[in-house]
Amino acid sequence: MSSNGKRKQFDATENQPLYGFMPRMVKADQVQKAMEHDLNAFTKTPHTPQYRRILEARKKLPVFAQMTEFYDVFTKNQIIVMVGETGSGKTTQIPQFVAYSDLPHTRGKLVACTQPRRVAAMSVAKRVADEMDVPLGKQVGYSIRFEDMTEPGTTFLKYMTDGMLLREAMNDPDLNRYSTIILDEAHERTLATDILMGLLKSLAKRRQDLKIIIMSATLDALKFQKYFTVGDTPAPLFKVPGRTHPVEIFYTQDPEPDYVEAAIRTVLMIHRAEDEGDILLFLTGEEEIEDTCRKIKLEADDLMSQDPDSVGPLSCIPLYSSLPPQQQQRIFDPAPPRRTPGGPAGRKIVVSTNIAETSLTIDGIVYVVDPGFSKQKVYNPRIRVESLLVSPISKASAQQRAGRAGRTRPGKCFRLYTEKDFMKELEEQTHPEILRSNLANTVLELVKLGVKDLVRFDYVDAPAPETLMRALELLNYLAALDDDGNLTALGSMMSEFPLDPQLAKMLIVSPEFKCSQEILTIVAMLSIPNVWLRPNNQRKEADAAKQLLTVPDGDHLTMLNVYNQYKQNQYDKNWAWNNYLSARALAQADNVRAQLERIMERFDIDLVSMEYQDPTKHYANIRQALVCGFFMQVAHKEGEKGNYLTVKDNQVVALHPSCGLDTQPEWVIFNEFVLTTRHYIRTVTDVRPQWLLELAPQYFDLSTFPDGETKRALQRALKKPRAGPADDQRAKKKKRVV
């Protein structure tokens, strides 16, 4: 159907639900009538009894009252910005409204709605499938990594993660399957959403038939409206009020020197003096949270023994992402009961990281305590280091935290900073992720997407040129881009792997070293959270268990060993538990490994191992393959104090205490740079300087290498005859005895 041709009408007979509907010219009264119809508008089958009950609840959502206005704006514009506060119903309703207008099922198209998180995509899709009275995975589905819950040809409304849509765009830059794309939670400014906004802005010009809706929180709307300006006219705004309860905000008179101490004091003050209702306290990390929970419990016990009649019982529950799901569930437990009938009410206190700001909603919270800090990722392109820093939150973030107190009834938020600091010191918005990240991955994706000039790409917020330069430099050294910045065949293949470029490179070259099976495992293990468990009261036991699995040549090899042992023990959860390993993380590694293996097969990359053919060369070959990806993350030992210097960037670093090397080798590659009390390198493997010179000659070109001890050491290595891998093993053993 051409856009200016005659539009087809659907449902030719008058008694059918979509009678009189014309795509993209649909009005609210038509839709409301169709919703009331005995037959399902999209499947033409009778509704189940629950449909009507759910419909009545939907009608009470604020967004429902503005359906007329929505269709008016949607029909007249290609791109709209929508603002809907919590409880407006935008995420569930707007995509359905769009479906009634686009009628995607009649023209083989889909409506997509992106979410920053997997759980959200899944749970919203389930809810909407119920509302539309269809089975999940049929007309309504979702698509997330490892799980495609859609049926080609049937699904016309698809919830998906933003990253997933970006992946699709890499193979279909015009996103032709979609009639409308909705970017939800755009204010969170994830890397994927930011890149998608740039792509969609230019795609809108090529595809006049594509409609785009940007959904965001109030504060950001104007920025998006301006970004999506057509001619001189900013994108129109469609605004829907939320449905939350008022939250009273309190500030401190003076700045608090110690926010943790102040937080504990405030929580106990609320417990003693305020009405019934649970408390949510925001802190920055695991250790701080566990510590604070202990202190709160001690103080609460004290209070209770002093004054048992006026202070109720209290439970204190930690919440952060690395907690096992079962323990995360505890936040939904009810507050402890009164000790005596008529006695003071019990109270639940949840002490949480930012995970409770966006990802998890706890009902029944009436009091929020906000010290005003969170750990945030920062990137320093000069030394190519991404690290986490405790930093002040933004006003938008503070507002979001306060809102958590008003979900079930009017609440109170105690900010542990002054009102003046809130007004003057806090930034309006948290810096978008694109300004705080290493962009190697993103740049490779953009080049694959056909973006020629990365510096002049139309970003919502442009990253620092130096960050882009660092990314281009890395990709050039990895041979993913040629010297003119064009994508190479290797780079094109690398972009298909859901991995950092270093890891993808390693994987692709691994057959040359006859160890692709092993590198596949190592890459999978590097892609998942830490597998080592270390419970507070069993540290010694956990360390001893780790020691038994450690390979002294390098942490990468230890990871390989852990996975292989897990496999040899039939993926047994009890085996994992007995060895202080996270069964959940290991299962994830297995899942990632299978996905990567499928991509390898698609590209005909050989899956080989020489573990049994030539065990002496086995580890040496793996270490050489590692060098092919990580030759830019090398450190050289300087002096005898355990200090290392990173090559070229000259950062003083030490081996992380979790490192399993039994000696301090002269040269190591590392996976991660950790910035805490000291500079550490984590996940480290012993390598030989000859490998660096042979496998990464452009990077280790001594004629352009900065002068210094590192260069001299490389020059010495160059003069030495190359020792075979077998010799290498023997030399190592000798060293260990000494």
Next chain:
DNA sequence: GAGCACTGC
């Protein structure tokens, strides 16, 4: 002798 804010492919 020390940590893993949170996501995502």
